Amino acid sequence: MATRDKRPAGAAAAGRNGASRAVAARAQTVAAATTPARVEVRKTYKLYIGGAFPRTESGRSYLVSAADGAPLANACRASRKDVRDAVRAARGAFPGWAARTAMNRGQVLYRVAELMEGRREQFVAEVEAAEGLRAAAARTVVDRAIDRWVWYAGWADKITQVLGSSNPVAAPYFNFTIPEPTGVVGVVAPETSSLLGLVSRLAPPLVTGNAVVLIASELRPLPAVTLSEVLATSDVPAGVVNVLTGRKPELVPVLAGHADVDALDTWGVPDEMRMEVELLAADDIKRLSRRSTKVVEARFDWLDDAAAERPEWIAAFLEMKTVWHPIGG
């Protein structure tokens, strides 16, 4: 995979010259050079909590730079209060999302793919800037992220049949096991793969009806924010996904220690924080979906479908419920 490719020297130079700092402008470098100067309208990158786009209640921001060091935008530096607000929004949204029919959830996630397709160029520009990819490589990454939604969306109405069972107990009882969503899942997004890695970890808990509080890549948060704008317009109910940007050492322990978070995806937890996070999660028996210590996050190949499209990742955020009922009598 080519996520570590350097950007073309010319593009890097343009960024450093300060001719166009905003991400959107990068995609329009050529156009800008040939038409009369128009002052572009830049985007404010905000948090996504309960279906709204607030700035952090703390009023703080941090400067996000491109892979080449050029400044891109000010992102919100979320606070512990923002984490708590996001968990509350997720808890409120969980029952409704879990109660949707499986087919409906599948259609909603498929619609995320549809709307990402329409914003494709924006995602390509953001991924290109964030990850320092060539345009062609960035396009591959975005295409794969869209396709990944489609792959996971299709699981919505199948996972129960694959993971559930009817159990032949040795007594006159009808006995069956069905998977149910765990509840509120905290997802610490991969640090390196700002969009494809993020989608690959976000879709599995969502498809079965969990609500998610997501902490975006700290250094590359902008694609996550743009994704939240897609989610807001794609029939994903408010509060089902909440996106926070900021400092992982500040936010992740709050999420890991929050008693109303049922499970945690720690893929994007920096190695040096791993022990602290898992100790906090043990305090209320959180389910953990952990990256093996042998896997270096930055080297994981998210373009490898066999590695990144796994029903086990869906199963990590499911509870198995077994039901007994007498037969006859």
Place this chain on the structure above:
Amino acid sequence: MTTQHAEPFTTGRESLSSGASPAPGAIMAAMATDTKHSLVPSSGRLPSSWGLGDGQAIPWEYAPAPESRDIVTLKERYGLFIGGRDVPAQDGATFATVNPATEETLALVARGTAADADKAVRAARRAQTRSWGTLPGRERAKYLFRIARILQERSREFAVLESMDSGKPIKESRDVDVPLAAAHFWYYAGWADKLDYAFPGRVARPLGVAAQIIPWNFPLLMLAWKIAPALAAGNTVVLKPASTTPLSALLFADVCRQADLPPGVVNIVTGPGETGMALVTHPGVDKVAFTGSTEIGKRIAKGVAGTDKALTLELGGKAANIVFDDAPLDQAVEGIVNGIYFNQGEVCCAGSRLLAQESIVEPLIEKLKDRLSTIRVGDPLDKNTDVGAINSKAQLEKITELVASGVAEGAELYQPACDLPERGYFFRPTLFTNVAQSHRIAREEIFGPVLSVLTFRTPDEAVEKANNTVYGLSAGIWTDKGSRILEMVGKMRAGVVWANTFNRFDPTSPFGGYKESGFGREGGMHGLHAYVRLEDR
């Protein structure tokens, strides 16, 4: 079917000493001064349903029907079972295991140290890489079938020993624990050569060495739940039984020998909680499985934090048993009694909170009180005994303390008239009415024969109250209406839901909790998942 308490982080000796809590006698004496809530049996009447008139003493006595102990040959001392051999603890230390019904010492058992844990893990690793892990699945299967057969052949020996060491009635060890243990080995035996069918599209590999820590409430059955799926998937194990109930696991070592199981595939290390923690934190362990209290479960989760060890936890519970006004009340009463007085209530999935719809509370409680007056408490080896001995003095003190808190917080206590043996750790079947959600007896896992009755008006209120707990292991629903059952099933945040029944178990049926009742499942195809690493084809 988890358990709880005093395990595995206290030694047998510690758990049998009185410690900081007041002696049960002192609490009872203190409570007896409150005439309204006397622990002296509050009713000696005949069940009114018998039509023999209220308020009369039961006009006959039950003749004893003791099961013979002859079939069990106790050794004076038991060693650890490591690498197929019976070895003493490295420092020679032992602890006593006691019959809770008589308070007599049954045997001295090796007190394993961290060095012994290390030796056992090494033996398990050798066996995993050299014999068991390379053995074809169909050959592993035959060993497991052998074990199932030997357990069936020696079933009465196991049942009697289990009742002696744990205090559970012979009726239950004979008809539930031992047959289910054999059935678990039988069920997983057949999976050993069919793993590819359990995980379509994936190759299932063993994790390696599993450290397994089990509780004292179903000693042999919990051993079977742990060892059978682990071995079927190609893992080897080091198992630590609870320190108050080590004997059936040590007899199981003899079954392994009889089955000619390769040395080191199953290792048994007895000892206190610190022995268990030495296993949990041992770097040579790939998988940790624990059944026990939520409190200890959290410590175990911390023990594996930061590692790649796989973990499954089967922890405490505070199940709601919900009875709607259209339920067949007589059946429900049997289910409620089975739900909370089975195994002295020392059951993680016990139906310890009865949620009764308001319109039927009174007749239901009347019927329950009637039924309680027929429960026979006493000698676990008596074939007529319904409720045996509490597992340990420490557990008896805990139950006594929580019952005292129920009285102090204003709940109304009822206990049937029944004589308790003079020696041994016994507790009367207990029923609390007038219980508030905030009472400790409605929130904390008591792990004893104590039922707290709460009420509700609407199904929504029942759901709200049932789920209002940090636990989520099991739930019961009693109603004649099928659509209501299915709706309630969907709303219970619990891993096992019994509808118009309670406390049923089967090797094919996955068991495990939501929330702080743990994660992972035991039993069924899902139980295999806890012992495999899935790879791409």
